[in-house]
Amino acid sequence: MTVRRMGYPKFLLVFLVFIGAPSVSLAQEGGACRNYSNFLGGPTSWIYKGQFGVTPVRMMLHYDDKTKQIVGEYGFSEVRSVQTVAGQITDEGRRLQLQERDATGRLIGNLELVFGPPEGMKNDDECTYLTGEEISESDPAHRGVSLFRGNFVAIRFNQARKLNEDAAFKIQQALKNNNRASFAKLATYPLEVKNSVGDSVYGSSAAVIKNYQKIVTPTRAFVISAIPHELETSLWSTRFAGGVMCLSDGKVTQICEGGCVCP
DSSP, X not given: OOXXXXXXXXXXXXXXXXXXOOOOSOOOTTOOOTTHHHHTOTTEEEEEEEEETTEEEEEEEEEETTTTEEEEEEEOTTOOSOEEEEEEEETTTTEEEEEEEOTTOOEEEEEEEEESOXXXXXOOSSSOEEEEEEEESSOSSOEEEEXXXXXXXXXXXXXXXXXXXXXXXXXXXXXXXXXXXXXXXXXXXXXXXXXXXXXXXXXXXXXXXXXXXXXXXXXXXXXXXXXOSSOOBOSSOEEETTTTEEEETTEEEEEETTOOOOO
């Protein structure tokens, strides 16, 4: 898998500086997730963002009240499928041990993680930070893991989220190949666009194809490099690429260089 260098729009750089860049060092001693049934359970799943080694990743975790397990999945940029995870919180809430499986159910590795902030950051009891390593079944070199908990997604939106995540991947492929027709088919109309070129509303696929460069050029590189998995989703829409695109019913509804306010 090719690792791409991430680029961030200006509105995200401020946020990243504020929370601090993720570290791959182990969490400081004393971290705990004692309230995991509240913070990771119930009718919601939590989105974690961070890195496996140097590769950006998005992961979703949920505490299953029936099995008493932490279950979820994670995905990378430019990879259509996701890997599933399942395991247990141990050591009185301090550690999370997860098995990783591919789309066929084959065991591909284990995640040995510790709850608690990276070195030098204030501790908390809300399951916010995870650090540790990935132990691959096929690669003897272990990867450091650093994750930060972001927003949650209601489980009842999973079907809509998956539909929009599949659309996000298709949009990336259309942009990567500069396939104007494919991109136009993945939009709903009227399509709202706000970028440095100007604010416009396009009423048809023909209009999008004609104005393709004007529409996509300001955000193309960032959208292509974004991770199309484990996306924030509400009743009405899914935020993709940090809100650069809003998706609904498997179509893009808005494109905003500075970040859309998705409904």
